[in-house]
Amino acid sequence: MATQSATLDVNGEAREFQGDPRQTLLDFLRLDLKLTGTKKGCDHGQCGACTVIVNGRRINSCLSLAIMHDGDQITTIEGIGTPENLAAIQRAFVSHDGFQCGYCTPGQICSATAMLKELAAGWPSAVTEAVADTPAPSDKELRERMSGNLCRCGAYSNIIAAIREVMQSEKGT
Amino acid sequence: MRPFDYRRVADLQPVDQPGDRLIAGGTNLLDLMKLEVEAPRRLLDISRAGHDRITAHEGGLRIGALVTNADCAADPRIRADYPLLAKAILAGASPQLRNKATTGGNLCQRTRCQYFMATDTRCNKRQPGSGCDALQGVNRNHAILGTSETCIATYPGDMAVALTALDATVEVLGQDGTRLIPVAEFHRLPGDDPARDNVLRDDEVITAVTLPEPAAGRQSYRKIRDRSSYAFALVSVAAVIELREGRIARVALAFGGLAHKPWRDPQTEAILTGRPPSPALFDQAADALLAKAKGRGGNDFKIALARRALAAVLTEATEE
Numbered sequence: 001m002a003t004q005s006a007t008l009d010v011n012g013e014a015r016e017f018q019g020d021p022r023q024t025l026l027d028f029l030r031l032d033l034k035l036t037g038t039k040k041g042c043d044h045g046q047c048g049a050c051t052v053i054v055n056g057r058r059i060n061s062c063l064s065l066a067i068m069h070d071g072d073q074i075t076t077i078e079g080i081g082t083p084e085n086l087a088a089i090q091r092a093f094v095s096h097d098g099f100q101c102g103y104c105t106p107g108q109i110c111s112a113t114a115m116l117k118e119l120a121a122g123w124p125s126a127v128t129e130a131v132a133d134t135p136a137p138s139d140k141e142l143r144e145r146m147s148g149n150l151c152r153c154g155a156y157s158n159i160i161a162a163i164r165e166v167m168q169s170e171k172g173t
Numbered sequence: 174m175r176p177f178d179y180r181r182v183a184d185l186q187p188v189d190q191p192g193d194r195l196i197a198g199g200t201n202l203l204d205l206m207k208l209e210v211e212a213p214r215r216l217l218d219i220s221r222a223g224h225d226r227i228t229a230h231e232g233g234l235r236i237g238a239l240v241t242n243a244d245c246a247a248d249p250r251i252r253a254d255y256p257l258l259a260k261a262i263l264a265g266a267s268p269q270l271r272n273k274a275t276t277g278g279n280l281c282q283r284t285r286c287q288y289f290m291a292t293d294t295r296c297n298k299r300q301p302g303s304g305c306d307a308l309q310g311v312n313r314n315h316a317i318l319g320t321s322e323t324c325i326a327t328y329p330g331d332m333a334v335a336l337t338a339l340d341a342t343v344e345v346l347g348q349d350g351t352r353l354i355p356v357a358e359f360h361r362l363p364g365d366d367p368a369r370d371n372v373l374r375d376d377e378v379i380t381a382v383t384l385p386e387p388a389a390g391r392q393s394y395r396k397i398r399d400r401s402s403y404a405f406a407l408v409s410v411a412a413v414i415e416l417r418e419g420r421i422a423r424v425a426l427a428f429g430g431l432a433h434k435p436w437r438d439p440q441t442e443a444i445l446t447g448r449p450p451s452p453a454l455f456d457q458a459a460d461a462l463l464a465k466a467k468g469r470g471g472n473d474f475k476i477a478l479a480r481r482a483l484a485a486v487l488t489e490a491t492e493e
Contacts, residue, residue, distance in 0.1 A: 045267075
């Protein structure tokens with residue numbers, strides 16, 4: 001099995017992947033690039049802790065091979081904001097206690113960031129009354145749209161409150 | 174995960190060597206490769222091989238095999254004319270998975286039978302001839318219709334259940350050209366060869382799914398599961414029902430979670446067609462649907478659940 005290579009744009013920087021094609025995007029981010037904000041929970045696409053944004057879309061980085069992402073734009077939690085310069089969604093998670101242990105939080109925040117764009121684009125969800133209509137941004141919609149991210153601490157209601165605050169402040173600006 | 178070679182391919186071509194597997198979204202295949210249920214020698218990456226558009230086609234639509242589930246469910250034409258399909262897709266998996274999962278890959282997804290997914294158990298689908306631990310095991314999620322003594326696994330998807338009720342067609346490319354397979358005939362029953370999930374040959378690849386002209390009537394998808402989101406169906410019902418002058422003029426019903434394939438039963442539809450809707454009629458339809466249903470202990474409840482799900486869908490779809 002030959003070593004293979006790809007170039008990925010990770011948080012705006014060109015990064016070389018070189019190695020075993022079995023390596024997932026998640027392991028490449030964490031082990032090779034030391035971007036350990038992205039978390040490995042179940043490693044089977046069931047928990048959402050590994051959620052990153054690829055070309056604007058949220059995906060489970062555990063169920064994707066690094067080699068398949070040549071040329072792709074990857075945004076991880078490190079690309080959303082920094083401790084010195086938090087993004088609005090990160091500030092909202094802090095102010096609403098949107099976490100306890102924090103392990104699922106990077107995935108929650110990456111997921112929520114892309115989710116708000118999906119909602120703004122009018123994508124329906126499983127709880128949208130009539131799928132042809134523009135969905136209303138209700139808590140029910142937000143909960144359904146965040147169902148790919150599990151939180152073992154059960155901070156769900158505060159996560160929804162944090163997302164709602166960001167949604168409302170964006171509407172106001 | 175077993176080692177493999179990787180190559181990106183520019184065109185959607187059938188595989189030409191044993192041990193080759195196509196990969197697009199990879200959400201099911203990579204999961205199974207981690208479990209070593211799947212161990213391809215080479216992965217051919219078709220994720221950038223085009224076929225990712227939805228286009229007008231003979232009064233209906235043609236959905237390219239590499240259209241993601243997310244894009245399909247968000248498409249205004251699908252939402253307006255085939256809401257059943259959008260609803261079924263949105264009832265499945267999570268937004269992250271739907272952003273990767275493709276139309277062709279979704280059709281080919283494998284059962285989530287826990288014995289199939291665990292290599293230290295016996296499974297005729299994973300290892301033909303080894304036996305089936307589900308028959309006497311934990312079989313709460315398993316099939317009640319069309320099973321055999323070698324396999325009681327279910328087809329796990331939602332999208333294909335909707336496509337079956339919508340009379341969609343799978344377009345397949347092989348060495349000898351294109352062939353068209355009705356979605357209802359794409360998946361197969363286990364019989365004595367449960368290793369094969371569907372009728373796709375090893376040297377064929379799905380290129381598209383086509384939808385006929387939109388049908389008149391109401392469309393609905395009801396999915397019953399253990400939690401309200403992000404879980405596989407215990408029972409699901411896809412329905413297209415047209416009422417005319419107080420009678421059911423046309424009905425198409427497909428069921429998920431009950432069998433090794435999306436289940437469609439012509440006799441159940443015949444009982445309903447031409448008759449005014451009533452609870453007694455719905456009961457009669459359920460009798461026909463479930464006449465040969467067989468529980469294996471853990472999944473006995475599905476027989477009653479399917480009956481109630483059918484009644485609920487028919488009641489809702491025939492309300493004035």
